[in-house]
Each structure stands twice: as structure tokens, then as C-alpha cells.
Amino acid sequence: MKAFVTAQLTEQGINELSQSLSLEFGGWGYEGVKLTPEQLVERAKDCEILIVGYEDITEDVLRGLPRLQYIACTRGGIENIDVELVKCYHITLSNTPGRNxxxxxxxxxxxxxxxxxxxxxxxxxxxxxxxxxxxxxxxxxxxxxxxxxxxxxxxxxxxxxxxxxxxxxxxxxxxxxxxxxxxxxxxxxxxxxxxxxxxxxxxxxxxxxxxxxxxxxxxxxxxxxxxxxxxxxxxxxxxxxxxxxxxxxxxxxxxxxxxxxxxxxxxxxxxxxxxxxxxxxxxxxxxxTPHIGGASQDILYHQTEMVVKDVQHFVQGKRPLHALT
CATH class of the missing domain: 3.40.50.720 (NAD(P)-binding Rossmann-like Domain)
Structure with a gap:
């Protein structure tokens, strides 16, 4: 399966995911710029899995990625994703509650x-x-x-x-x-x-x-x-x-x-x-203070651990541990 990753992950986590997925990287976590929905569709074409952080998941994204089966978001609050819309497209969605x-x-x-x-x-x-x-x-x-x-x-x-x-x-x-x-x-x-x-x-x-x-x-x-x-x-x-x-x-x-x-x-x-x-x-x-509640160096490790386990579950045909849909 092919996955496009915009969420920042640890090197160890990336190595674990690469054992079962073909990975491509871009966007906020790797280029420092949040991709627009149009850019996300272009960069993630033919992908079955999206691993995102702050990129918006809109109807244009869901419509433009017909092979998409699963979205893993490395945030607890997922204001950037329309959960009900994802349900309508019958796509599995998980997040990382409690990571921060x-x-x-x-x-x-x-x-x-x-x-x-x-x-x-x-x-x-x-x-x-x-x-x-x-x-x-x-x-x-x-x-x-x-x-x-x-x-x-x-x-x-x-x-x-x-x-x-x-x-x-x-x-x-x-x-x-x-x-x-x-x-x-x-x-x-x-x-x-x-x-x-x-x-x-x-x-x-x-x-x-x-x-x-x-x-x-x-x-x-x-x-x-x-x-x-x-x-x-x-x-x-x-x-x-x-x-x-x-x-x-x-x-x-x-x-x-x-x-x-x-x-x-x-x-x-x-x-x-x-x-x-x-x-x-x-x-x-x-x-x-300038919204630094989640600004911990350890959060990267927490979110990576949760996402890797969830993606591994999905690839194995199991329901992700933190699935929302």
C-alpha cells in the first residue's frame, strides 16, 4: 500500500512504517508549509493512506483521492478534518487523543x-x-x-x-x-x-x-x-x-x-x-503564554507511537486503536 505523510514522525517510526508501506513525504512536517487541498491531492494521488498533521481534509481532497481508504491524523483535536464527511466517503479515520x-x-x-x-x-x-x-x-x-x-x-x-x-x-x-x-x-x-x-x-x-x-x-x-x-x-x-x-x-x-x-x-x-x-x-x-501547552519535545514520540500502531493495525486488516470512523 502507498501512503503520503505530512505529519512529523520520528525516524524510528518512519522505518517501522516503511516495512509495510511505500512512503512519500511532504507538507507541513517536512517542508514547513501546510499544503492546500489542491496540492495535497496532487502530491498524494494514488495513495490509499494519508498520515497528516495540520493539512485540511476537505471534500475536494476526498473526491480527488478515489483510492484513499484511511486517514491517520497526529492531532487530538482534529478541527482540520470534517469527520462526518469522512464517514460519508466510508474512509477510516483515527487521531491521537491525549498525545499532549x-x-x-x-x-x-x-x-x-x-x-x-x-x-x-x-x-x-x-x-x-x-x-x-x-x-x-x-x-x-x-x-x-x-x-x-x-x-x-x-x-x-x-x-x-x-x-x-x-x-x-x-x-x-x-x-x-x-x-x-x-x-x-x-x-x-x-x-x-x-x-x-x-x-x-x-x-x-x-x-x-x-x-x-x-x-x-x-x-x-x-x-x-x-x-x-x-x-x-x-x-x-x-x-x-x-x-x-x-x-x-x-x-x-x-x-x-x-x-x-x-x-x-x-x-x-x-x-x-x-x-x-x-x-x-x-x-x-x-x-x-503563546499557546505552548503542547510544545513538548516528547510529543513527537507520543504521536508517532500511536500512529504507527494504528497504521499497522489497518494494514493487517484490523480496526485502528484510535479509530473515529
């Missing part, structure tokens, strides 16, 4: 510590030599007093969404001796030592940290807004390493400006890259 779960969970905990213990602010205080802002002595408004923040131990983190990432955040939070409360209306069971809330309000009103780990949908868009922010503790912190659209940014800006909540740490925004004049840049009680 550890990376995002690590960053979430880092953001939690960073915003509550003023790590970016104190870094700038030192590097920009702003000692006049907070006199460095043993009395008065010292850094020790000015930048005092809460410990994580015995604090409560509320997780909105409890999928692969949420579970890993809960495990890490337990390592810090935190209490974990979860709100996820789709949660069927939770064997871990956590408290499952029956309402969103219960999480908002009891948590010292709110961390978002749900998908963006019509139900969750702007789930953090003026109404929900007003239900959070005055000293609480918001962490968002999921999707920018979960937060109404104007409402959050006002809540931070007026110190309605203590702070926020955001790895994702509604528009990326962010506007250089974004109101958030006026604030001191916020941390902003």
Missing part, C-alpha cells in the same frame, strides 16, 4: 504556580532593575511582603472538564496535596480521589483555582463570563490552557482590572497571535 496531555498538564501546573507566586512579575522586577518600585530591605514594602502568594497545599482546584488532560492535572494537583473538585456533565465515572460537583456553580464558589479543560462548543463558549466570574472567590485564580473561546475576554479584563479575582494565567486567546494593543497587556495580575 502530559505537556498541557505540566504547563497548567506551571501557570498555577507562576500566577499565584508572582514568578513572571518578580523576574521582570529583577531583570528590569525595578528595585525602586519595591524597596529591597528588611522593612516596609519589601519583595517578601509585596509578592507573597498562596501555597498550593490544601487549596482547592476546580477542573471544568475531566478528559485526558484534566485527569493528569488532577494527579499532579494531588501531588501538591491539593483538593480537587470536578465539573463535567459528560463524566461517567471517576475512580480517583476527587469530588465530582453536580453544578458548575459549586465548582466556581468553592475553588481557589479554576482550570479549564473542556472542548469549545456552543455549550462551553464564554463559559467564563461576567456571571461566572462573579461567582468565583475574590482571591481565586483562573487558568486556561484549553481554548480561548471558553473565556469572554472583555469580562475577564474587567474582573482583573477591578481585582474581582486575584489573577489569571492564559495559554490561549480568542485571536492568535494576539493584538499588540490587547487590553490584557495593561494588567499586572495576568500571565500570557
Amino acid at each position: 496531555a502530559s505537556a498541557v498538564a505540566d504547563l497548567t501546573m506551571g501557570l498555577m504556580i507562576g500566577i499565584s507566586r508572582f514568578i513572571p512579575q518578580t523576574y521582570r522586577y529583577i531583570m528590569e532593575r525595578r528595585w525602586g518600585d519595591v524597596p529591597w530591605d528588611i522593612a516596609g514594602n519589601t519583595p517578601y511582603k509585596r509578592f507573597a502568594g498562596p501555597e498550593l497545599e490544601q487549596k482547592t482546584v476546580g477542573l471544568i472538564g475531566y478528559g485526558a488532560i484534566g485527569r493528569k492535572v488532577a494527579k499532579r494537583a494531588k501531588g501538591f496535596d491539593m483538593n480537587v473538585i470536578v465539573y463535567d456533565p459528560y463524566l461517567k465515572e471517576a475512580n480517583e480521589d476527587i469530588f465530582v460537583a453536580s453544578t458548575l456553580e459549586e465548582v466556581l464558589t468553592t475553588s481557589d483555582f479554576i482550570s479549564l479543560h473542556c472542548k469549545l462548543s456552543s455549550e462551553t463558549k464564554n463559559i467564563i463570563c461576567k456571571e461566572t466570574l462573579n461567582k468565583m472567590k475574590a482571591g481565586a485564580y483562573l487558568i486556561n490552557s484549553a481554548r480561548g473561546g471558553l473565556v469572554n475576554e472583555e469580562d475577564l479584563f474587567q474582573a482583573l482590572l477591578n481585582k474581582r479575582i486575584a489573577g489569571a494565567a492564559l495559554d490561549v486567546l480568542v485571536e492568535e497571535p494576539m493584538d499588540p494593543n490587547h487590553p490584557f497587556l495593561q494588567l499586572e495580575n495576568i500571565i500570557l
Whole structure:
């Protein structure tokens, strides 16, 4: 069978696949440029398998590749693929759920510590030599007093969404001796030592940290807004390493400006890259990172392992382990 690969894979993974497939490479993972649907059709003609990362799978692609039987995508969220359309063409589709779960969970905990213990602010205080802002002595408004923040131990983190990432955040939070409360209306069971809330309000009103780990949908868009922010503790912190659209940014800006909540740490925004004049840049009680939750050197190994196993299953006539269709 012949496969066209645009997803970045390890050399070992490529060697394993080449034992049963004829491979050709191009696109984002190998040329640094995302192929258009037209280019993908031209480059992948006569292929039975596509192994893609960010290339869009549109009807033009599906129509233009009549021999295509299987699409393996090295992403957990596959916004670049119309799943229902793939079903209509009776093509098998798999993804790599949880490939970046550890990376995002690590960053979430880092953001939690960073915003509550003023790590970016104190870094700038030192590097920009702003000692006049907070006199460095043993009395008065010292850094020790000015930048005092809460410990994580015995604090409560509320997780909105409890999928692969949420579970890993809960495990890490337990390592810090935190209490974990979860709100996820789709949660069927939770064997871990956590408290499952029956309402969103219960999480908002009891948590010292709110961390978002749900998908963006019509139900969750702007789930953090003026109404929900007003239900959070005055000293609480918001962490968002999921999707920018979960937060109404104007409402959050006002809540931070007026110190309605203590702070926020955001790895994702509604528009990326962010506007250089974004109101958030006026604030001191916020941390902003440029969507690096999944930017781990180890993810390449995770996604390669999952894709190789799935492709091998398909070639052997078995259903891929992470099949969606």
C-alpha cells in the first residue's frame, strides 16, 4: 500500500512504517508549509493512506483521492478534518487523543504556580532593575511582603472538564496535596480521589483555582463570563490552557482590572497571535503564554507511537486503536 505523510514522525517510526508501506513525504512536517487541498491531492494521488498533521481534509481532497481508504491524523483535536464527511466517503479515520496531555498538564501546573507566586512579575522586577518600585530591605514594602502568594497545599482546584488532560492535572494537583473538585456533565465515572460537583456553580464558589479543560462548543463558549466570574472567590485564580473561546475576554479584563479575582494565567486567546494593543497587556495580575501547552519535545514520540500502531493495525486488516470512523 502507498501512503503520503505530512505529519512529523520520528525516524524510528518512519522505518517501522516503511516495512509495510511505500512512503512519500511532504507538507507541513517536512517542508514547513501546510499544503492546500489542491496540492495535497496532487502530491498524494494514488495513495490509499494519508498520515497528516495540520493539512485540511476537505471534500475536494476526498473526491480527488478515489483510492484513499484511511486517514491517520497526529492531532487530538482534529478541527482540520470534517469527520462526518469522512464517514460519508466510508474512509477510516483515527487521531491521537491525549498525545499532549502530559505537556498541557505540566504547563497548567506551571501557570498555577507562576500566577499565584508572582514568578513572571518578580523576574521582570529583577531583570528590569525595578528595585525602586519595591524597596529591597528588611522593612516596609519589601519583595517578601509585596509578592507573597498562596501555597498550593490544601487549596482547592476546580477542573471544568475531566478528559485526558484534566485527569493528569488532577494527579499532579494531588501531588501538591491539593483538593480537587470536578465539573463535567459528560463524566461517567471517576475512580480517583476527587469530588465530582453536580453544578458548575459549586465548582466556581468553592475553588481557589479554576482550570479549564473542556472542548469549545456552543455549550462551553464564554463559559467564563461576567456571571461566572462573579461567582468565583475574590482571591481565586483562573487558568486556561484549553481554548480561548471558553473565556469572554472583555469580562475577564474587567474582573482583573477591578481585582474581582486575584489573577489569571492564559495559554490561549480568542485571536492568535494576539493584538499588540490587547487590553490584557495593561494588567499586572495576568500571565500570557503563546499557546505552548503542547510544545513538548516528547510529543513527537507520543504521536508517532500511536500512529504507527494504528497504521499497522489497518494494514493487517484490523480496526485502528484510535479509530473515529
